[in-house]
Amino acid sequence: MKLLKWIGVIAIVVVAVFILLARQGASDQRRMQLALQLTGGYVGMTEGQIHDLGTRISQGGVGTIGEAREVLFWLVCSGRFSSVTVEPAAKAALRLVSVQGLSEKEAVLRLLPLTGSRTTEPFSACPK
Numbered sequence: 001m002k003l004l005k006w007i008g009v010i011a012i013v014v015v016a017v018f019i020l021l022a023r024q025g026a027s028d029q030r031r032m033q034l035a036l037q038l039t040g041g042y043v044g045m046t047e048g049q050i051h052d053l054g055t056r057i058s059q060g061g062v063g064t065i066g067e068a069r070e071v072l073f074w075l076v077c078s079g080r081f082s083s084v085t086v087e088p089a090a091k092a093a094l095r096l097v098s099v100q101g102l103s104e105k106e107a108v109l110r111l112l113p114l115t116g117s118r119t120t121e122p123f124s125a126c127p128k
Contacts, residue, residue: 071094
């Protein structure tokens, strides 16, 4: 009887974790969709292509998949990077994250002057 009780508890925990991760993934997806809409799709990539780029970058040993996708979100949301420049910018930002201990947002903010951007609040319209 105790074994069934523990199996039930473990099953509930697994389901709860799965639901939490699914909700977080859906939230991240909505954020990226909004960022693409707000910038008029300036980056020239679909949400799926950006998602795949984050996976590819992290598999290449530059940051974790979560860090890569967060950096890509801030790059897209800034509206300053195209499909040609987003990958090298993401890799540079991820190096700043790992070497200098910056957040993903701070790392992208450090790259913006290289684009000629003089905006003081480049992320003010970005979804939270």
